[in-house]
Amino acid sequence: MTNKLVIIGNGFDLHLHVKSSFQDFLKSDVLKDTVSLSKFEDIESYYLDFIRLSNLSPNKQESYKEKIELYISKVLFPEYFEIGINDRILPNQKNNFWSYYFTYLSKCPDKNNGFISKKIRLRNWKDVEYQIQYFLEKTESTFNYINKMKNRDKITVSDAGDRLTAELFNVLKSDDTIKFSDLIHFNALFISLRTGWDSSNQDIYKFLFEELIEFENIFKNYLQKEVDAKKDYNNIANNLLMEIAETDNFNLINFNYTTFYDLHDKNKINIHSTLSENSHPIFGISPVGINGENNYDKPFYAFTKTYRIMSITDVNSDKNIFPDDIEEIIFYGHSLSTSDYMYFETILRKYLDKKNKKVKFNFKYSKYSNEAEQEQVKSIFNLFNIFYSTNRTNNDFQKLLLENMIKIQEL
Numbered sequence: 001m002t003n004k005l006v007i008i009g010n011g012f013d014l015h016l017h018v019k020s021s022f023q024d025f026l027k028s029d030v031l032k033d034t035v036s037l038s039k040f041e042d043i044e045s046y047y048l049d050f051i052r053l054s055n056l057s058p059n060k061q062e063s064y065k066e067k068i069e070l071y072i073s074k075v076l077f078p079e080y081f082e083i084g085i086n087d088r089i090l091p092n093q094k095n096n097f098w099s100y101y102f103t104y105l106s107k108c109p110d111k112n113n114g115f116i117s118k119k120i121r122l123r124n125w126k127d128v129e130y131q132i133q134y135f136l137e138k139t140e141s142t143f144n145y146i147n148k149m150k151n152r153d154k155i156t157v158s159d160a161g162d163r164l165t166a167e168l169f170n171v172l173k174s175d176d177t178i179k180f181s182d183l184i185h186f187n188a189l190f191i192s193l194r195t196g197w198d199s200s201n202q203d204i205y206k207f208l209f210e211e212l213i214e215f216e217n218i219f220k221n222y223l224q225k226e227v228d229a230k231k232d233y234n235n236i237a238n239n240l241l242m243e244i245a246e247t248d249n250f251n252l253i254n255f256n257y258t259t260f261y262d263l264h265d266k267n268k269i270n271i272h273s274t275l276s277e278n279s280h281p282i283f284g285i286s287p288v289g290i291n292g293e294n295n296y297d298k299p300f301y302a303f304t305k306t307y308r309i310m311s312i313t314d315v316n317s318d319k320n321i322f323p324d325d326i327e328e329i330i331f332y333g334h335s336l337s338t339s340d341y342m343y344f345e346t347i348l349r350k351y352l353d354k355k356n357k358k359v360k361f362n363f364k365y366s367k368y369s370n371e372a373e374q375e376q377v378k379s380i381f382n383l384f385n386i387f388y389s390t391n392r393t394n395n396d397f398q399k400l401l402l403e404n405m406i407k408i409q410e411l
Contacts, residue, residue, distance in 0.1 A: 003327040004250040005347075006241065010125055011333025013256055015366050016236055019226050020256070022128050026106055030222040034215075035099040096218065097195040097211035098132075104187065105131060125283075126337035132212070133285035133339075136300040139188035143204045146189070205300050212283065212303070220257070220280045227258055227275070234260040244332045244364055244411065251321050253343075255334055257281040266319045271309070271343065284308045286339050306342065322350055332364045332411070336379040341386060348387050361400070362407045376408055 013020040025031055106122055122128065193199065197207045227233055237260035242248050252261075252268040257275050261268055272282040284305030289295050295304055302308070329351065336344065351359040365376045384397040384406075400406050 003325055004245055004247060005253065005321070005326050005329045006245050006250050007253045007255070007329065007331045007334060007347075008241070008244070009255045009332075009334025011335075011366070012237075012240065013258055013333075014368075015333065016230065016233070016240060018223075018230055018233070018258070020223060020258070022122060022125055024226075025219060025222055026102065026122065028222050030218060030225070031099055031103070034094065034096040034218055035103050095195040096214050097191060097197075097208060098215035099218065100191050100195055101135070101187065102128065102131070104191070124335065126335050126339055129283055129285060129337075129339045132283060132303065133290060133295075135184065135188070136208075136285065136298075136303060137289055137291070137295075138184050140298065140300070142185045142188050146199075205302070208300075209302055213280070216281045216283060220275055223257060223281070224275050233258075244330060251323070251326070253321060255340065267321070269319050269321050272305075282308050284339075287342065305339070322347070326351060326359060328360045328362060330362045330364060333366075336383045338386070341383075344383060345387060345391070348384075349391060358405075360405050360407065362409060364409050364411045366411050373408070373410070380406070380408065 010020055019025075102122065122131065192204060192207065195211065197204065230236075237258070241252070241260075250267070254268065254270045255272060257270065257273060259270060259274050259276070263270075263274065263276065272284070273279045275281070282305070284307075285295065285300075285303045287295050287304045287306050289298075295301060296306075329347065334340070363376055363380055365372055367373065384400075388397055
């Protein structure tokens, strides 16, 4: 009888020394081949020119505007600076939109100053999915604005961009801080055009979605090479998994794209697809917006994980991963991020009801740093508090702790 459910995330492959982190991918030649990098190198020096401008008097506003124009030409639009700010943006079909955008973000200095926001993080995959969501949600108004001007005034997107520039300056000159949430509108327009968006004939979200699929396949090629380079990956992965489960009889939910078992095994599932020939990794956003709104009725609804997973339901339709007889759920290597919360909510709802009150939750981790255990505790605390804030069950977090139903264990 299978009475254990094991859930693994990217920490599993990292433990096996597979270079599956986003930071590794970002540094790879595979990614660099899909974006021109030469204009990104001096970004930090220009950012530092914009650390909290304050007390702008009218006679200082002109110099402030010159700084903004310099910033736009050299930092936001480096190619503009090369080809002339009044020239047409020439698309470079070699560039992938998301490769370009993430490379751009990676050059933002990770410092706490007037411009740099805590929102700019690219340390792991949950940050990547957050950035996709942040971009889509924050730039919705930009593309709506451009479409309205095109339809109303019959003007080009380039002209619309000029008007948007003027609008942005009016915002910036009235504040003493240049915010990432303001400048992202420039990124949205310029990078879309630079990477091949046909603004006259193509819906922007269709373009961004196709670019995301291409980006996922770029990562697939990278990760497959890394796995192939890892000698005896299947055996060492299976050994680690059995060490985690402490048995060879269990159900598995794998949030990674790698596999080391029969894909037709009805007790094992890859939530976000695999590296197999007819598949590719899936990067998706939460169906709940950053501000709490529903993303299903947004023009970018196709980016939600729920919608995207529908495309692989045939592969997983005959699998029963959540049997009623589960007695222990083991987590390893997953950040428990909010982007995957819908999966955890499904699991908690099923196994925290009256009939399954004896299910134990075991969170295992590897001590890769002195803060590893505290990070694990914080993630668990956040997960259960979010769950209990929106769900009523016959158990609560404090009760689970008192009854030793939650365990945190170093592997």
